[in-house]
Amino acid sequence: MFQEPFLLDGREVFVTASIGIATSTSGTEGASELVRDADAAMYVAKNKGKDRFESFQPNMHADAVERLEIQVSLQRAVEQQELILHYQPIVDLVTGGVVGVEALVRWNHPERGLVFPATFISLAEETGLIMVIGQWVLEEACRQARAWHLETRSDAPLKISVNLSDRQLQDVRFVDQVRVAMERADLHPASLILEITERVITKEDDVVMDNLRRLSALGVTLAIDDFGTGYSSLSSLQRFPIDIIKIDKSFVDRVANGDEASAVARAVTDLSHTWGLTTVAEGIETAEQMSALRDMGCNLGQGYYLGVPMRAEEILSVLCEGVLETKTAT
Structure with a gap:
């Protein structure tokens, strides 16, 4: 039903x-x-x-106990600043130049080591901790982007992408929180990209729509993340102030095969360009994938072939060089 x-x-x-x-x-x-x-x-x-x-x-009893332990530890992690950001380069597929980074949250657990978001983000969403975590990620990403700009003295502002939870976008206070985060960091709105899910726009929530319009009016760039995995269509996106379409990795994985996934990626790219949108391919892992995407006109890409997520100090040297040395994912 x-x-x-x-x-x-x-x-x-x-x-x-x-x-x-x-x-x-x-x-x-x-x-x-x-x-x-x-x-x-x-x-x-x-x-x-x-x-x-x-x-x-x-055996689900043990899973439930572990889940409770993670929930308690996550609350402590927020309070004791155990969360950190890693940054994955976003690359121009034609020039090879680094044009931006995506901020990815990690949990530096005192016992488990580096914990990836797949382990704790869904729990954070269910408990409401995602609001605190999301705000910290936004503020830290803005601060770091401004610091890089000052250190590299680049004429072109580095763009930094931040993933939003549905809850953040459904909060009437969110736009003000974004504005304050940029003001505190002295970050120009053109440097900030906010990534939203297909799921949140299919709900057609009035608060979401209003927030998107206000964010666009601020000068912030808006991107649809993992496009192709939800219920939305390209034509429906015309009702939203979207600037970037990020093609989901499930299509990128098969883009060099010339099959249906390749046709979908090409159609998304062609229509996006017709509407003046930028396309970003996610999860590029081979030279063949990058070549196929470049040939079909995809603008930008990210993935382990182009660059793994790195700590802030590691990314700085990449930004200074401007071009990444590609490598195959392992």
Whole structure:
């Protein structure tokens, strides 16, 4: 039933559901135990990609305990400043020049070491910690971009991309938070790119639409991240003040094969250029992929072939040189 949109105030709204199922095998389990087990199964469903159901298995107890430990540790990580940013270069596919970076959050866990966002971002979204984390990422990225600009003394402002959560974009205070972050860092709005998901724009939320318009009016660049994985179409994007389309890695992986994925990437690139939008290919891992994307007119790219995410001090030398030495991902 959730595959079809719901009509809400005359608009189509897509809804997904993650369902956990728990059944009594002995008849001795109480209601609270069954709810607990169903809750654990629901989180497994979410972690497997959402919009699905899972039945409770005994090993899920251990997963639930680990999840609780991560939640408690994540709260501490925010308070004790254990989060750090790494930066992945964004490259002009024609010239090879570095035109910007994407800020990627990492958790420098005192026991687990470097923890990647796939482990904790979904939990942060569910608990509301994503608002605090997202604001820190925004402020730190703006500060770092300004510092690089002063150190490199480049005439062209370095662009820095920051990923937004849906919750941030649905907050009526968000535009003011962006403006304050740029003002504190003395960062020009043209240097900031905010990446949003397809999912958030398909909701057609009035607050989201207003925030996007106000951000565009500020001079901030707006990008659709992982395009092609959601329900939106290129034509629907014309209603939003979007400047950049980031082609999802699932298409880039097969772009050199000449199959359907390649045709989709080419269509996205052609239509984007017709509408004056810039295209960025995500997850480039081979020379063949880069060549195919360049030949079809894709403007920019990022991925392990072009440059891995690096610490701020490592990225500085790359920015000073201006051009990356490509390498195959391992």
